[in-house]
Amino acid sequence: MYGDYKVLLEQLKFILCSENIKIDESMKKYTTFKLGGACDIMIFPSSEEELIESIKCIIKNKTPYFVLGRGSNLLVKDKGIRGVVVNLTKLNRVSIEKNIIRAESGANLSNVSIIAKDNSLCGFSFACGIPGTIGGAVNMNAGAYGGEMSQVVIGVKVIDLNGEVFYIPREEIEFGYRTTTVMERKYIVIRCDISLEYGNKEEIHDEMKDLMHKRKMKQPIEYPSAGSTFKRPEGYFAGKLIEDCGFRGYIHKNVMVSEKHCGFIVTRNENATASEVLELIDIVKNRVYDKFNVMLDTEVRIIGED
CATH class of the missing domain: 3.30.43.10 (Uridine Diphospho-n-acetylenolpyruvylglucosamine Reductase, domain 2)
Structure with missing residues (x-):
C-alpha cells in the first residue's frame, strides 16, 4: 500500500x-x-x-x-x-461574538450547545445529545426534538471539489430533510456561523437536561449504533413501521433491532460486522415494503469496500 x-x-x-x-x-x-x-x-x-x-x-x-x-x-x-x-476532530475551535457562534467543522455539537448555554443563548439545545460534529450536522441538516441546523445557521465556509475555498450564506444552502446543497455538491465544511437568541441560562439548562433525559429513555445509547438507521418516510414514522412488522428486539447474528427504539439497529457484541448490519437493513426494508408498500431509505451513510 x-x-x-x-x-x-x-x-x-x-x-x-x-x-x-x-x-x-x-x-x-x-x-x-x-x-x-x-x-x-x-x-x-x-x-x-x-x-x-x-x-x-x-x-x-x-x-x-x-x-x-x-x-x-x-x-x-x-x-x-x-x-x-x-x-476533522482536531479542527474544533469555537469562538463567540455577541449572539454569533463561529465553530470549526470538527467541533463537538454537545460542546457547542454548552457554550451557547453558558453565554445565555437559546435555540441550540436540540443539539445537546447529538453525537456528531458541526461539519457533519450542517452537511446533512441534522436535527432532533423539533430543532435542526437550518434554523440557526447563517453561513458556512467550505472547500469544493477543485480545492477552492469560499463562503456560502444561509439563503444559498438549500436546506432539506437530512440534506443540503453542501451534501449534494460534496463540499467540505471548514467553519459554520450560527446565530442564536438571548435567553435565560437556567431555562436553557433545564431544557437541555430534559432533552438529554428523553434521549436516554427513548434511544439505545447503551449500545453501539450509527443513530437513526432510516429516514422518516413521508406520512409515516420508520420506527413505527418496523415495530408493526414485529421487529422490536429482532436479533440477526451479532446485531439487532433495538428494543428501546425500532428505528435503531445496534450491535450486540464485539463480534458484530458491517455485513451483518447491512443484512439486517435489507431484512427490515423488505418486510416493511411487503407489509406496507413503503420503501425505507437509510439515513446512515454507508461507505467502504465489502
Whole structure:
C-alpha cells in the first residue's frame, strides 16, 4: 500500500506533523458503530490552513478521500476505505461574538450547545445529545426534538471539489430533510456561523437536561449504533413501521433491532460486522415494503469496500 501513496505521503509530511498522519488505521476506533475495516491513510488537520492545503494536495495527487467527523451517522464496510480519510476532530475551535457562534467543522455539537448555554443563548439545545460534529450536522441538516441546523445557521465556509475555498450564506444552502446543497455538491465544511437568541441560562439548562433525559429513555445509547438507521418516510414514522412488522428486539447474528427504539439497529457484541448490519437493513426494508408498500431509505451513510 505504501508504494501506491508514497508521493502523496511525502507531500503531506510538509503540511502535517508526523503524529497527524496514520497508515492502515482501523475505522472501528472512529465510528459510533465501532465497525469497519482499515483505511489506507488517515490524517488529522488541526487548523484551517492545514485542512485546505491537505485537500489541495490530495486532489493534486488524484487520490480518493473521505471526510470524517465523529463517525456518528456512518457505517464503514468490513474491508475498509481506500485512499485518505480526513479526520476533522482536531479542527474544533469555537469562538463567540455577541449572539454569533463561529465553530470549526470538527467541533463537538454537545460542546457547542454548552457554550451557547453558558453565554445565555437559546435555540441550540436540540443539539445537546447529538453525537456528531458541526461539519457533519450542517452537511446533512441534522436535527432532533423539533430543532435542526437550518434554523440557526447563517453561513458556512467550505472547500469544493477543485480545492477552492469560499463562503456560502444561509439563503444559498438549500436546506432539506437530512440534506443540503453542501451534501449534494460534496463540499467540505471548514467553519459554520450560527446565530442564536438571548435567553435565560437556567431555562436553557433545564431544557437541555430534559432533552438529554428523553434521549436516554427513548434511544439505545447503551449500545453501539450509527443513530437513526432510516429516514422518516413521508406520512409515516420508520420506527413505527418496523415495530408493526414485529421487529422490536429482532436479533440477526451479532446485531439487532433495538428494543428501546425500532428505528435503531445496534450491535450486540464485539463480534458484530458491517455485513451483518447491512443484512439486517435489507431484512427490515423488505418486510416493511411487503407489509406496507413503503420503501425505507437509510439515513446512515454507508461507505467502504465489502
